[in-house]
Amino acid sequence: MMLRSLSIREELLxxxxxxxxxxxxxxxxxxxxxxxxxxxxxxxxxxxxxYVVLYRAIGFPSTAGAAVIIGGAMVAFWTNVLxxxxxxxxxxxxxxxxxxxxxxxxxxxxxxxxxxLGGSLNTAIRALGIVLLGIFVFQxxxxxxxxxxxxxxxxxxxxxxxxxxxxxxxxxxxxGREAWNTANLLQEPVYFLSGAYFPGFYGLVPFAIQAAxxxxxxxxxxxxxxxxxxxxxxxxxxxxxxxxxxxxxxILFPIARRALNYMESLGKKEGRLTLRWx
Amino acid sequence: xxxADFVKSARESFRVGWKIESNWTDPVxxxxxxxxxPLASLLIVAFIVIIGASVGAAANSAFYSRYLAWLIxxxxxxAFVLQIMLGMAILVHVDRTRYEVLKNIYISPGTLHPYxxxxxxxxxVNGAVSVILTLLxxxxxxxxxxxxxxxxxxxxxxxxxxFPAVILGIISLLAIGYMLCAVNIVSNRMEFILGDSVSGxxxxxxxxxxxxxxxPSYVQPISNVLPITFLLNTVRESFGLLPTGxxxxxxxxxxxxxxxxxxxxxxxxxxxxxxxxxxxLFDRKSxx
Numbered sequence: 068m069m070l071r072s073l074s075i076r077e078e079l080l081x082x083x084x085x086x087x088x089x090x091x092x093x094x095x096x097x098x099x100x101x102x103x104x105x106x107x108x109x110x111x112x113x114x115x116x117x118y119v120v121l122y123r124a125i126g127f128p129s130t131a132g133a134a135v136i137i138g139g140a141m142v143a144f145w146t147n148v149l150x151x152x153x154x155x156x157x158x159x160x161x162x163x164x165x166x167x168x169x170x171x172x173x174x175x176x177x178x179x180x181x182x183x184l185g186g187s188l189n190t191a192i193r194a195l196g197i198v199l200l201g202i203f204v205f206q207x208x209x210x211x212x213x214x215x216x217x218x219x220x221x222x223x224x225x226x227x228x229x230x231x232x233x234x235x236x237x238x239x240x241x242x243g244r245e246a247w248n249t250a251n252l253l254q255e256p257v258y259f260l261s262g263a264y265f266p267g268f269y270g271l272v273p274f275a276i277q278a279a280x281x282x283x284x285x286x287x288x289x290x291x292x293x294x295x296x297x298x299x300x301x302x303x304x305x306x307x308x309x310x311x312x313x314x315x316x317x318i319l320f321p322i323a324r325r326a327l328n329y330m331e332s333l334g335k336k337e338g339r340l341t342l343r344w345x
Numbered sequence: 346x347x348x349a350d351f352v353k354s355a356r357e358s359f360r361v362g363w364k365i366e367s368n369w370t371d372p373v374x375x376x377x378x379x380x381x382x383p384l385a386s387l388l389i390v391a392f393i394v395i396i397g398a399s400v401g402a403a404a405n406s407a408f409y410s411r412y413l414a415w416l417i418x419x420x421x422x423x424a425f426v427l428q429i430m431l432g433m434a435i436l437v438h439v440d441r442t443r444y445e446v447l448k449n450i451y452i453s454p455g456t457l458h459p460y461x462x463x464x465x466x467x468x469x470v471n472g473a474v475s476v477i478l479t480l481l482x483x484x485x486x487x488x489x490x491x492x493x494x495x496x497x498x499x500x501x502x503x504x505x506x507x508f509p510a511v512i513l514g515i516i517s518l519l520a521i522g523y524m525l526c527a528v529n530i531v532s533n534r535m536e537f538i539l540g541d542s543v544s545g546x547x548x549x550x551x552x553x554x555x556x557x558x559x560x561p562s563y564v565q566p567i568s569n570v571l572p573i574t575f576l577l578n579t580v581r582e583s584f585g586l587l588p589t590g591x592x593x594x595x596x597x598x599x600x601x602x603x604x605x606x607x608x609x610x611x612x613x614x615x616x617x618x619x620x621x622x623x624x625x626l627f628d629r630k631s632x633x
Contacts (some may be wrong), residue, residue, distance in 0.1 A: 106538040113545035125397035244369040255385035
């Protein structure tokens with residue numbers, strides 16, 4: 068018996084349902100343990116605290132502390148992209164779930180979309196906690212003239228960042244222990260290149276580092292949010308950042324889709340999609 | 346005989362751990378991975394100081410180059426903390442849940458103790474590689490490439506002062522790692538939090554990137570009971586970055602805090618072992 072082919076509308080609905088289901092699992096899984104939630108808000112405060120004390124020690128103005136708090140909150144998103152998007156197929160394969168995703172009658176992109184939505188919502192809760200706790204503990208000033216624009220830039224940053232996460236997820240798909248090590252490797256170097264913990268608006272960061280950092284969407288988003296939330300800037304100070312973020316998204320999504328198809332096909336040919344304990 | 350068995354088990358555990366951690370790639374790539382993370386951490390704080398010097402935030406250039414040397418050494422040796430805490434915090438989870446071998450190790454002769462020590466020593470070796478490469482790269486970047494004349498002479502280090510401090514520091518960190526393993530034996534939700542939490546606390550309170558005198562006064566007593574504080578003090582004294590007159594006192598405090606950490610570590614581990622045996626936790630599956 069042949070299965071009836073689905074209309075475009077039915078196919079879209081199926082994929083949206085799959086994305087919602089994957090998002091729900093992620094939201095439920097990440098928020099059922101209050102200890103983890105508290106730790107994920109409190110832990111970045113330790114690093115942020117160290118940098119704020121360092122800034123005070125060498126006589127920087129308190130706005131540098133505000134920049135570090137925003138950087139610390141954005142780092143939470145990067146960590147989420149690395150460990151819960153990029154490495155996710157690796158975890159799923161280790162736990163025996165990957166084959167179930169592969170035989171499900173939905174696009175793998177919808178599973179990734181669900182992961183991204185769930186992950187970004189979860190991390191948004193934690194990032195908000197980090198910012199509020201950071202402001203409360205370190206008493207740093209913000210100068211927010213256009214909250215709506217900050218919201219737009221923040222959203223564009225997340226979309227671009229998670230598009231990069233989708234691309235990494237595809238590339239990490241066949242990794243064994245490399246997944247763990249590569250995710251580890253992409254932490255501090257990206258914090259450095261994106262200027263997460265040092266305020267790039269001083270304009271003293273060497274060009275080579277700025278150029279390398281511009282390959283990471285978080286760099287644009289972080290700088291734009293700092294200009295708006297600390298420097299009191301408006302659209303004229305961040306329009307280039309907005310174009311860069313939109314361009315990142317438009318480039319990364321199709322590449323991620325192609326990479327996912329390629330890696331899946333390669334995994335099937337080499338028989339590595341169900342391989343565990345590599 | 347018992348000691349010989351312990352050493353043999355620890356050695357075999359070290360071999361297994363080393364293969365798990367290193368044989369997924371070639372040695373050059375492995376060494377690159379070991380150095381990039383600590384080097385990037387160092388570059389973050391170094392750039393903060395360099396930017397501070399450029400905008401003339403606080404003091405003169407001599408202050409900044411001396412501070413940079415102080416910071417490079419602290420950050421480089423912090424690699425031991427990161428490697429040991431992260432490695433030992435995840436060990437029980439990986440062996441129990443991922444490879445499902447913890448129960449086999451437990452029922453084999455020799456108990457878990459030499460196994461944990463052997464695996465911890467792999468982190469020590471990784472940490473040592475990171476420390477050495479970070480120091481070499483720092484000198485190459487800041488003095489070689491950027492011509493900053495940072496007062497950091499790697500050939501002038503007093504090894505007689507450095508080695509006792511590093512050995513005691515490693516023992517204390519292994520003892521704290523032992524506690525993290527113990528917590529993970531009886532819990533299945535802390536494995537991804539514990540290592541980061543403890544290393545984060547040490548980063549903030551241990552005098553890694555700024556002197557503990559800059560912390561609020563009510564926090565400083567905590568810094569003064571952490572072995573990492575005295576480890577970094579003694580290491581900086583052996584590099585000639587702090588007055589050497591305090592070395593013996595700092596080393597004595599390091600020895601004392603290490604002894605306390607070892608006693609507490611063994612006690613906590615034994616308690617966890619008994620509880621896990623009673624509740625059948627050695628083969629608990631938690632990833633589903």
